[in-house]
Amino acid sequence: MxxxxxxxxxxxxxxxxxxxxxxxxxxxxxxxxxxxxxxxxxxxxxxxxxxxxxxxxxxxxxxxxxxxxxxxxxxxxxxxxxxxxxxxxxxxxxxxxxxxxxxxxxxxxxxxxxxxxxxxxxxxxxxxxxxxxxxxxxxxxxxxxxxxxxxxxxDREFTTMVALGDGMNATGISINTFTPENKMYPLTSGALAANHSRDEYGNASSCDTEAMSKDMVIGKIVYCIGQGSQDSNIKELGGAGTIVGLDERADFGSITIIPGSYLDANTVGKQIEHYINSTKDPVAIIYKSVSTRIPxxxxxxxxxxxxxxxxxxxxxxxxxxxxxxxxxxxxxxxxxxxxxxxxxxxxxxxxxxxxxxxxxxxxxxxxxxxxxxxxxxxxxxxxxxxxxxxxxxxxxxAELGSGSGQINPLRAIHPGLLYDMNMNSYIAYLCKEGYSNINIDILIGSKGFNCSTIATPPQSTDGINYPSMYTRILSPNSPISAIFYRNVTNVGQANSTYKAIVTAPKGLSIEVVPNILQFSKLRQELSFKVVVNGPPMPQEINILSASIEWNDSRHSVRSPILVYKEQV
Structure with a gap:
């Protein structure tokens, strides 16, 4: 373009x-x-x-x-x-x-x-x-x-296969651009390549540079344990590649500066260590990464x-x-x-x-x-x-990691209802949160601003017309009690009726008032409240996930409701 x-x-x-x-x-x-x-x-x-x-x-x-x-x-x-x-x-x-x-x-x-x-x-x-x-x-x-x-x-990841001299193949995760020569390379581990006179300078098993002997690394593929910059460390020592064992399988690829693969230390990693420790001349080869389809x-x-x-x-x-x-x-x-x-x-x-x-x-x-x-x-x-x-x-x-979920741009063009806000909505929120008139003056570039001049919204738990609903329980023995006031604007069909569909875990009561919204024109705005109640959360649970969905058979307007108990 x-x-x-x-x-x-x-x-x-x-x-x-x-x-x-x-x-x-x-x-x-x-x-x-x-x-x-x-x-x-x-x-x-x-x-x-x-x-x-x-x-x-x-x-x-x-x-x-x-x-x-x-x-x-x-x-x-x-x-x-x-x-x-x-x-x-x-x-x-x-x-x-x-x-x-x-x-x-x-x-x-x-x-x-x-x-x-x-x-x-x-x-x-x-x-x-x-x-x-x-x-x-x-x-x-x-x-x-x-x-x-x-x-x-x-729906794809980049997998990197490691082949050992005993015929075992292990698949790890990395972005390895190097195409190997058609030969196996000597294989060792960080632990075996340790320079014991320098143990105080790092952990050889994790392939810390100062803790290893260059003579034991040069020209070899090295098996390391733990997250770090092992590939650059091994490169600095003249190594031919790295196999890195992680506590659990990596869920994204890292570009390696020399041939490298990251895999699960507790499964195939133990097998690689066993091969290294039980074989007189262990060898391995690291292949170039390929794309693999995943859910x-x-x-x-x-x-x-x-x-x-x-x-x-x-x-x-x-x-x-x-x-x-x-x-x-x-x-x-x-x-x-x-x-x-x-x-x-x-x-x-x-x-x-x-x-x-x-x-x-x-x-x-x-x-x-x-x-x-x-x-x-x-x-x-x-x-x-x-x-x-x-x-x-x-x-x-739960929603502490994903919020409302994965974006869907096609659906977002026709959401049905909107939780809309303007600058005054945010200023009212800042006032509720206790920010000073002086600070708000500076933010909006005014003089003599006073929170008392802003219309007081209903006493909502969060004080804002947000598309999601969240409350934090500060004491482990406190019952759950929250109320959320919301306004939605109709951008779907002029004459439409939305019904509230609530999904909640056992023990959590959620009431939507009213639970039916009847619109007669576009851009019409209607209000509702969501009342959340429940007993104190069990000791072993600190998150409860629920949701409210406004549905008119054409649109599903979903808001997550999350209750989080502060961990002691």
Whole structure:
């Protein structure tokens, strides 16, 4: 497409000018995320033949304006705020921010502040949820006016087979571009390659560089245990490859700097160790990675989970989008791994992270906006959330990992009902949360603002017209008691009747009042409340998942309801 990138600017305001100050993408991250959102179709795209197919962005007809704010020193608050200001002034329709950091008070968080101003101008901001999962309380970018995106899998993974000299084959996960010579390589383990005079410098079993003997590694494939940078360590010592045993099977591929494969240490890993320790001259070969079809989607292990600590009664992340093993454009100014020792420079790369999920959701929002240009940022987010596909998560973090579920852009065009909000809705929420008049003055650029002038909403548990419902139980012996007031706007058929369908686990009572909504015209707004009650949660349970679905036989407008008991 002619003039795909219609603007590229950089911001480096807090520090002295540097020699390479330019908007050019030197690490590939910006190219990868922007091409995921809006890249044109490219046939035969691959990483050295791996993942070959047609690559295209979510909305290939869209144009891209890029704003570079991150450097080797990091991403400064001032630069991010300046980029938001510039993007808003440039008239962009959506903003995609694959940047994160520890949650901060809304008035000290540049992404929260910048996205608030974008929302005022009718611009939805989509942000990555963070890569610190599966730990709870790790989610980032949590302001209610942001669309916070978790990472899910796609229906393929990249498998890498390891063949041993005894005829055993073991399949691991990695993105290994190296085609081996037709021969076996000597095989050892980090433990056997240990330099015992340097045990205090690291763990040889995990292939820490300083803990191993170079003479025992050079020219060999090494079996290592535990997550780390084993491939670069073994490369530094002159090794021929790495086999890495993990506590459980990897659910996304990592690009290795030398031949490598990641597999389950507790199953095939033990067999490999047995072979190494019971054979005089063990040998192995690591084959180039291939694509394998798998069931999808599922939430990826690294994707950050809630609950969040800033807005205690808002569920984050909001929804999930593909973020694992994503093939997209890349910058030839850096290597595949980013290492200066890596001489592979391609125009595509396969990366994983909520950084990759964020532009998928941004593209879905752009797709909806192309059909519904008059919808507000909150309306677009509502449409994507209420039409998302619920997900089951094996680690029992439930909606704390996936929010409303996997995006479904086709359904989001016709959501039926919208949970809409405007700037005053968010200001009323901030007032309820106890933010000061002075802080709100600064945020909205006014003088003499007073929360008492804002219409007081019903005493809802969360105080906001959010498409999901969430409450936190602070004491393990407290009964469950929450009430949510909501307004929905009809964007389906003028004359329509929606009935509430409640799904709840045993012991949780959910009442919807009224449980029938009768609309007589488009854009009509009706109100309802959801009353949630229950006894104290059993000691061994800290999450209860439920849902409410408004159904008119044409549309299913679903909201998750989550009760979370604070762990002691």
């Amino acid at each position: 002619y003039s795909k990138v219609i603007g590229a600017k950089y911001f480096y305001l807090e520090q002295p000018v540097i020699d390479n100050a330019s908007p050019v993408d030197e690490d590939g991250h910006g190219t990868h995320t922007s091409s995921t959102a809006a890249g044109v179709p490219v046939e035969g795209a691959s990483v050295d033949g791996i993942g070959r197919g047609t690559a295209r962005g979510g909305v290939p007809s869209a144009r891209i304006a890029m704003y570079k704010v991150c450097w080797e020193s990091g991403c400064s608050d001032m630069d991010m705020l300046a980029a938001f200001d510039e993007a808003i002034a440039d008239g962009v329709n959506l903003i995609s921010v694959s940047i994160g950091g520890p949650p901060r008070d809304f008035f000290s968080d540049p992404v929260a502040i910048g996205s608030f101003h974008a929302m005022r101008r009718g611009i939805l901001t989509s942000c990555s949820a963070g890569n610190d999962g599966p730990d709870l309380k790790s989610v980032e970018n949590v302001a209610p006016w942001i669309m916070t995106v978790a990472a899910s899998s796609i 999808a989607p599922r939430i990826i292990s690294f994707s950050s989970r809630g609950p969040q600590s800033i807005a205690n009664n808002i569920l984050k992340p909001d929804l999930a989008a593909p973020g694992a093993d994503i093939l997209a454009g890349y910058s030839k100014l850096t290597s595949l791994t980013g290492s200066p020792d890596d001489n592979r420079h391609y125009v595509f790369n396969i990366l994983s992270g909520t950084s990759m999920a964020c532009p998928h959701a941004t593209a879905a929002a752009a797709y909806v906006k192309s059909f519904r240009p008059g919808w507000s940022p909150a309306a677009i987010k509502s449409a994507l959330m209420t039409t998302a596909t619920p997900m089951s998560i094996k680690d029992n973090s």
